[in-house]
Amino acid sequence: MSEGDEFEKFDKVTVLGPGMIGASFSRALKKRGLATHVTGCSRSKDILESSVSSGYIDSYDTDPVAACSDADLILLATPVESFKPLVTKIAPALKAGAIVIDAGSVKSRVISDIEGLFPETVSFVPCHPIAGNERSGPDASEPELFQGACCIITPTENTNQDALIRVKSLWVALGAFIEELDPAYHDKVYALVSHFPHLVMFTLVNVVSDMDDSALRFTGAGFDDSTRIAKSSPALWRNICMMNKSNLIECIDTMVAGLTQVKSALITEDADALEVFFKRAQTKRLAIKGGR
Amino acid sequence: MSEGDEFEKFDKVTVLGPGMIGASFSRALKKRGLATHVTGCSRSKDILESSVSSGYIDSYDTDPVAACSDADLILLATPVESFKPLVTKIAPALKAGAIVIDAGSVKSRVISDIEGLFPETVSFVPCHPIAGNERSGPDASEPELFQGACCIITPTENTNQDALIRVKSLWVALGAFIEELDPAYHDKVYALVSHFPHLVMFTLVNVVSDMDDSALRFTGAGFDDSTRIAKSSPALWRNICMMNKSNLIECIDTMVAGLTQVKSALITEDADALEVFFKRAQTKRLAIKGGR
Secondary structure (H helix, E strand, O other): OOOOOOOOOEEEEEEEOOOHHHHHHHHHHHHOOOEEEEEEEOOOHHHHHHHHHOOOOOEEOOOHHHHHOOOOEEEEOOOHHHHHHHHHHHHHHOOOOOEEEEOOOOOHHHHHHHHHHOOOOOEEEOEEEEOOOOOOOHHHOOOOOOOOOEEEEOOOOOOOHHHHHHHHHHHHHOOOEEEEOOHHHHHHHHHHHHHHHHHHHHHHHHHHHHHHHHHHHHOOHHHHHHOHHHHOOHHHHHHHHHHOHHHHHHHHHHHHHHHHHHHHHHHOOOHHHHHHHHHHHHHHHHOOOOOO | OOOOOOOOOEEEEEEEOOOHHHHHHHHHHHHOOOEEEEEEEOOOHHHHHHHHHOOOOOEEOOOHHHHHOOOOEEEEOOOHHHHHHHHHHHHHHOOOOOEEEEOOOOOHHHHHHHHHHOOOOOEEEOEEEEOOOOOOOHHHOOOOOOOOOEEEEOOOOOOOHHHHHHHHHHHHHOOOEEEEOOHHHHHHHHHHHHHHHHHHHHHHHHHHHHHHHHHHHHOOHHHHHHOHHHHOOHHHHHHHHHHOHHHHHHHHHHHHHHHHHHHHHHHOOOHHHHHHHHHHHHHHHHOOOOOO
């Protein structure tokens, strides 16, 4: 039995935003025979044309309404802040039975922004595939991006159960494993393990550069690995941060308290307090399963 | 011409603290034929015995005075805070013409702690080989640890010029390239690119764990790479931080100011300010030459 045999394939799939995630999704569907036809939609005709010629998608339309009106499955893979205006446009044109999923890194705000906009005949299933790196764009896409990756699904009380089951099997067919989380818990967790670390690394690089730009000539593997995520797209992270701002403000307050605690230990030369603080972190870091 | 041909080898070398750096130094000397005999000294007889049986050192003595009294070259590779008591003990017993180097990550405080303790017939050359990772101990040692690495030397107005030249050629013979820096500048630079990033990553792991310990189950490559250095030895980093505290306090203040600026942008929903801030960091990070 080959992959996808048990999965009822989608006839028409539309990817809104064929970037790293969107184009990887399309390539994964096509490679595994899970969709008959994938249409791409983007504001950039250049990206769309190159995506078709590279085989990332089968066809394209720059008009999202035209691109989505006959789709059975629609993936929202544009920046999160664009979901609301985009769904406002496409929702009335979607065909009955269509399933909409997203790949946004923030869930509560996305759900409150768009869940109520869909007609009753359309199902929205909020998803967050945990895949990708600091790169972006279709050239960074990979057909095996979701293989072995976690896909978090954050259903709400309004989520259609049949659509939820179908979407889960789709991600499993793409090689992902599923975690179902409450949207608010998801946003707290991803503030902690992803959004806030990005914010901290952007800030750390600015601190170094502001205090002595010439120091950046002396960075080694430790600094370079720590700040790799500061290579990420500023526009993308600006939007994720804005849409998860209450969690991030809490993270900033806790971090400032932690740094202030370290500062006190330095000022009072309380070496033991500093070691206890570092030891606690080291123990937690060493305990991360599979952590590199 | 084979390696070391141009280098007048040391007869007797003593390594105080045969950990990752000390044992690597010894193995590198022996592999390249740059020393006739290497003696190790540590408080732990277990480490010394295993170092001799593993061939990291030729012989050992648990008494630093006995270990150093007939040495031509002495490497201080114990934790930085131990240098002062150690040198206070060994300095009067050192033979005329001996050269002492260290491998401490902090230079101004080390120099003010020990430079004045040596007799006039002994030369001290402050060194900081930029090598190693989050591991520690002789088992983490490698004979090629210094190959291609930078060794920073921070001479003072008191440094003997002949000894300085000899020490420079030694590091070059071990495969390192030399940067000569002012000690205070060195400490500022390494606060920025190493000591402060360690402090920030220890703090970040504690923030995540304090805010929701269950979140650590969801970390990915970004978080894991960023916080790899939080696996480092708490005792080692406690001491480095204490000995570079004035620079670190300034770093903490600048970081808190940066985080406060980000918090304001989040509260006022000033997305443009946030993007400018992130973009500035991304540009600096992407410009790091050879940065991974």
